[in-house]
Amino acid sequence: MTPPLAPVKDVWVYLSASPLLWLTLTLLAYLFAFALYRRSRFNPLVNPVAISIALLVGVLAATRSDYATYFEGAQFVHFLLGPATVALAVPLAEQTAKLRRAWLALTAGLAVGVVVALVSAVVIAWLLGASTATLASLAPKSVTTPVAMGISEKIGGLPSLTAVSVVLTGIVGAALGRFVFDALRVRSWAARGFAIGLAAHGQGVARAFIVNQEAGAFAGLAMGLTALVTALVAPWLAPRLIALLT
């Protein structure tokens, strides 16, 4: 005789293999983390991405679920990175007058920032004894996730380690940007936004939009240009730098 209701364990086994559960938990974890962030009055150190990741890794570890199963559900959120990148054109279009006036400052900042972000990550990790595959994985760390993973693959890195490095970089940049800019007495929203978008990609952009619309627009511009320039420069620069060091 079969019982009229499925046992709780069977329901769990069924749901834990479905994309629905992990997609729902991803959104709930983020809502909770964002509520904390809001309650802290958007303190940069209460990072919603870091909190969400910690919660989800905790749930996955406690239920012995693997990342591949999780990602089957979470990929629907991951996918939106593409259209979100395209959407950055909207705030940018509202800043075209400023772009025309300040193109020299922005171009120079872009060139300096892209090289510093790549070279310093590789050199510091090398000084601390990281392996060659790790060095290549860290090189594109300031570039938005989908682009960084593509670059990493091209230069002999591990795309999944790059994805993690990119997210950690975003957490660090979003948390520390304000303190770095204040210490250097850089007060213009354009310069602050551009720097945080360059160094901390989409998470820097998200942080900048919370602080100021103009900073957000310049952060979005920097994120797009950094992806573009790093995609052009890294496949040439990173292998030569790593070969020189190792």
Next chain:
Amino acid sequence: MLARVDAVIAPLATLLAFQLAGEALAYGFKLPIPGPVIGMALLLAALALRPALLDALRPASTALLQHLSLLFVPAGVGVMVHGRRLADEGVAIVVALVLSTVLALAATALTVHALWPRNEDETQ
């Protein structure tokens, strides 16, 4: 009712269409530039030619960009796959990421700040 649906779907379809065009160009011409970035450049050009498009796209793009952070969570959870490597090289990875990010923030901000046109109100 239909107008409300269009207000959501039309902007989303527009963003996806530009991304699609970007991906097609990147693949077709074997460009090293990622498709979504080309899509962003194409949309920027389209907005310059047709400013009316800006009002149509603003609500959807603002909604998407306001919670851009959420979109990084799935990739970040991948940290669990690298437990082994993080145990071996975690210190090097974390120190390199933190220092390098601070250096990139500082170098970029100082360069942009130093070269910003003088006649502009900088503090606002």
